[in-house]
Amino acid sequence: MHPAKSVILFTTASGAGYGLLFLLILGHMLGVIPTDQTLALSGFGTAFILIVLGLLSSTFHLGRPERAWRALTQWRSSWLSREGILAIVTFLPTGIYGLWWIFFSSSEFALLPLIGSAALLLCCATVYCTSMIYACLKPVAAWHNKFVPAGYLVLSLSTGALLLNAILHLQGKNDQLFDMLTIALIIIAVVHKFYYWQYINENTAQSTVGSATGLGSMGKVSLLEAAHTEANYLMKEMGFKIARKHRQKLRNITFIFGFIFPIFLISLSGMISNATLSNLTIILSILSGGLGIVTERWLFFAEAKHTVSLYYGAEKV
Amino acid sequence: MTCLPQNGSKKKLGLVIDLDICVGCHACAVNCKEWNTGGHSAPLTDIDPYGADPNGVWFNRIHSFEVVDDDNDSRTVHFPKSCLHCDDAPCVTVCPTGASYKREEDGIVLVDADKCIGCKLCSWACAYGAREYDEDVGIMKKCTLCVDRIYNENLPEASRVPACVSTCPVGARSFGDLGDPNSDVSKLVAEREGFDLMAELDYKPTNKYLPPRPKQNENTVSDKPVSLSPVETEKAGLLARWADKVLSL
Numbered sequence: 001m002h003p004a005k006s007v008i009l010f011t012t013a014s015g016a017g018y019g020l021l022f023l024l025i026l027g028h029m030l031g032v033i034p035t036d037q038t039l040a041l042s043g044f045g046t047a048f049i050l051i052v053l054g055l056l057s058s059t060f061h062l063g064r065p066e067r068a069w070r071a072l073t074q075w076r077s078s079w080l081s082r083e084g085i086l087a088i089v090t091f092l093p094t095g096i097y098g099l100w101w102i103f104f105s106s107s108e109f110a111l112l113p114l115i116g117s118a119a120l121l122l123c124c125a126t127v128y129c130t131s132m133i134y135a136c137l138k139p140v141a142a143w144h145n146k147f148v149p150a151g152y153l154v155l156s157l158s159t160g161a162l163l164l165n166a167i168l169h170l171q172g173k174n175d176q177l178f179d180m181l182t183i184a185l186i187i188i189a190v191v192h193k194f195y196y197w198q199y200i201n202e203n204t205a206q207s208t209v210g211s212a213t214g215l216g217s218m219g220k221v222s223l224l225e226a227a228h229t230e231a232n233y234l235m236k237e238m239g240f241k242i243a244r245k246h247r248q249k250l251r252n253i254t255f256i257f258g259f260i261f262p263i264f265l266i267s268l269s270g271m272i273s274n275a276t277l278s279n280l281t282i283i284l285s286i287l288s289g290g291l292g293i294v295t296e297r298w299l300f301f302a303e304a305k306h307t308v309s310l311y312y313g314a315e316k317v
Numbered sequence: 318m319t320c321l322p323q324n325g326s327k328k329k330l331g332l333v334i335d336l337d338i339c340v341g342c343h344a345c346a347v348n349c350k351e352w353n354t355g356g357h358s359a360p361l362t363d364i365d366p367y368g369a370d371p372n373g374v375w376f377n378r379i380h381s382f383e384v385v386d387d388d389n390d391s392r393t394v395h396f397p398k399s400c401l402h403c404d405d406a407p408c409v410t411v412c413p414t415g416a417s418y419k420r421e422e423d424g425i426v427l428v429d430a431d432k433c434i435g436c437k438l439c440s441w442a443c444a445y446g447a448r449e450y451d452e453d454v455g456i457m458k459k460c461t462l463c464v465d466r467i468y469n470e471n472l473p474e475a476s477r478v479p480a481c482v483s484t485c486p487v488g489a490r491s492f493g494d495l496g497d498p499n500s501d502v503s504k505l506v507a508e509r510e511g512f513d514l515m516a517e518l519d520y521k522p523t524n525k526y527l528p529p530r531p532k533q534n535e536n537t538v539s540d541k542p543v544s545l546s547p548v549e550t551e552k553a554g555l556l557a558r559w560a561d562k563v564l565s566l
Binding site: 001061062063064065067068070071072073074076077078079080081084133136137138139140206207209211212213214215218219220221222223224225226227228230231232233234237238306307308311312 | 319320321336341370371372373374375378379380381382383384385386387390391392393394396398407409410411412413414415416432433434435436437438440441442443444445446449450451452454455456457512513514515516517518520526528529
């Protein structure tokens, strides 16, 4: 599948944003992270910037962005529509929670646990809807499986944790508990990724060129002559091949930059007593994790094969 | 509204394509382009049509496949493919705007050009590659089953069939109601054991394909020489054997 830059930015940035919101609010509700305004302002600020950036970017790949509002109408059947609506609804409880924390945290607010719980639920639901946009597509075997929603949720949390960990570090509020939690989430993400890669290596689509043409029972089917001389929309959109050529290298980049370096750098920063050096290591962990997650998402799109390739020379997908 | 008609559509207009007859002349694709570039989803934009990298919207494309059986005997099958107007059409349900819809009255799947935002998700949901994105207009287009011909009272009745069907010079394409078991097309499908493409996905395509018939001269075909080799000397004619002897002296 063609890896559109806008969609990669959308899924990674908004994913990390929802993960960050989730951990901030959960941490605050459980009383395990500091409660000061600076943390709230920087945490909610970063999350909302990432989410808004992601949502705006998702409209860039539209043919008619001025009609984007129409995408909010078909929640009964469309995961994309559900995602759009939930993304907007989620701003409400998360926004109220953030505003209360920043401006009114000295006063009691009886509804806060309720609003917090709604925010946690909606963050997960929005990321789940994003994943289902892809996981509901039967023609793409690499996406149409249970690993995909799980992966989006886990990676949203691990990238959110990486961000929150960095914010805590840069404000000198880090503790070992959160370092450990971040590392644990990254380890869960990498284990999931390995199982996913193994799954898509071993499971190709049920459809073959034989079933796509219905001629499979007569013998071995292969494309003799293409329908046209030049590439068309379908081949450009669904027949993307570069990632498959460099698949292993890209997986290694994802593994090393997305998972190994961040774990190493977070551990390292805990051992460095010099604040500047420690902060530098944490900034590096963000940059490395960012490169890793973007490569991961690029690969997620680019290495997925679509059944339409069966009409353009592929024997299986 | 992108929910599918609740009880499915009773009438299911669609095509039956006979892979035994199709000669791969591409006339159906050409006439489709000709009609539809002025029809319901007009224009079928071409980008750089006379340049080095032409690219354009076509609702119908003809792929040619080779099938090689266990005896290493091969045959060519020309394979026209356009929208199959699936009963369970995921291109409709994934649409976030309601632009993509399936008509309850005849099962035709269409795109409302005024609502489409060009997100391309429907083209990802279609297993068959029936959706065609128009870069120029920024919206998705697709086969309309010539909805602007089949009900068109300005046309003589015989012409009220999709452009691809009307132009096929060998009669490989039939049009009719596949929801009615007594229609000509349904009978044809039953008689020739017509099949669904990628039935395993359960999209329930309306369009059916008829398989190529077995080769009629199968017995003579199986006796064919496996490879060509020079005629053996003992089996050659009298004159040739004499010449061979003389020249071998």
